[in-house]
Amino acid sequence: MPQGRPMRADARRNYERLLTVAAEAFAEHGENASLDDIAKRAGVGAGTLYRHFPTRQDLLEAAYVDRMQAMADRAGEFAARLPPGEALTEWLHEVCVGTIQVRGMKALLGSAVSDGGSAADTVCGTRLKDAARRLVEAAQRDGSLRPDIEPIEVLRLAHGVASASELAGGRGHEIRRYLTLLTEGLRPAAGA
Amino acid sequence: MPQGRPMRADARRNYERLLTVAAEAFAEHGENASLDDIAKRAGVGAGTLYRHFPTRQDLLEAAYVDRMQAMADRAGEFAARLPPGEALTEWLHEVCVGTIQVRGMKALLGSAVSDGGSAADTVCGTRLKDAARRLVEAAQRDGSLRPDIEPIEVLRLAHGVASASELAGGRGHEIRRYLTLLTEGLRPAAGA
DNA sequence: ACCTGAACACCGTTCAAGT
C-alpha cells in the first residue's frame, strides 16, 4: 500500500475517512457491518469504497492492521520481562481480550490462522504468527510448553478460548479462567 | 408444538417440507442460509415460512431438534460402557464432530449455551445440558474431572474446540488433538 | 385457518457519466 505513486489528495482523504469509519462500524456491528452504511458515513459513493477495498476482507484488514501490529509488538514486551511460559500466557490473554473487545478483530484473527484463509499471508497474519513463533519457541526451549505444538495452533486455540469466553459473557473473569484451562493442557506431559 | 389442535393437512405438509429443506440448506450454507431460498425450494410462499417459524432461530432449532436429541441420547450410551472420564471425553468428541460436520448445528449449540442466548431454555438446550450434567457429575465424583467446573462450561469449551478445529481444517485429526489438550487442562490439579 | 405472492426496505456490486 505505501508503494506506488502517492495518492491524489482527495483520494487519500477518502481512503482515510473510510478506514476510520470502518474501524468504528466493525467494532460496533461486527464483521458484517453494512458496507453501504460505511460509505455513506464516510461521505463517499459506494464505488469509491470498492475502488480502495475490493473485498470486505481488504477493508477489515486495512482498518485493523495497526491494532494487529500493536498486538504483535506486545509479544516482545512480555518476552523481555517475564519467563517464557508466562510471557506466552499473558500475550495470549491480551490476544483473547482484544479479540473479544474489538468485534471485527476476531474475524481477522480467524482468517489469519484459518487453513485456507484469505488473510493467511497478509501483513496482519504474518506479523502475528511471527510474534507467536518467538514466544512458542522460547517456551518450548524452556520446557514450559509441550514440544509437539506449532505457533499457528496456539493462535487457533486462543481463538477457540475467545469463542468460549464470548459464550460465557465475555467478561475478563471467564477469559482468564478458560485460558488457564488451555495453558494447563498445553503443559508438557508430567512424565517427560 | 405437538400441543394444540392437529394441523390442517396442507399446513402439516408444508411444515415438514420446510424442515427437511431447511436442514439441508443450513447444513450446506450454514446458519445464514437464505430463508427465501428455503421457502422456494420447499414450494411455499415466504409468508408460510414466517407463519410457522417467526424467526430464523425457530427454524434452525426445529430443523435440528431431532439430531440434538440424538446427541443428548448418546451420552447415556457412553456412560453405560466407559469409565466416567472417558465417557465425557468421547461424548464431547461426538459433539465437536457433529457440530463441525453439520454446519448449522454449531450455531445452535452456541445459542443454547450462550449467556443471554435466545435458545438457552429450549428443548434442544435443556436436553443437551442435562446430558452434560450427568457426565460431568459422574466424572467429578470419580475424580477424573476438576470439581470447579460446570456442565455448561464444558459445552462452551467444546464449542471453542470445534472453532479451533475448524480453523485447522476440521479434519478428524485436529478435532481429536485439540480436544485432548482441553481434557488435559480439565484434569484435577496434580496435588489434589 | 392457511396460503400466496406482490410490495417494500435494505444491502452488495457494477458501471456509465462526470470532473
Added chain:
DNA sequence: ACCTGAACACCGTTCAAGT
C-alpha cells in the same frame, strides 16, 4: 485518475387478497 450515484440483483419481512 478518481469520484458519484443510478441501476441491478438479491434477501428479509409484511400484508392484502385469495381459497
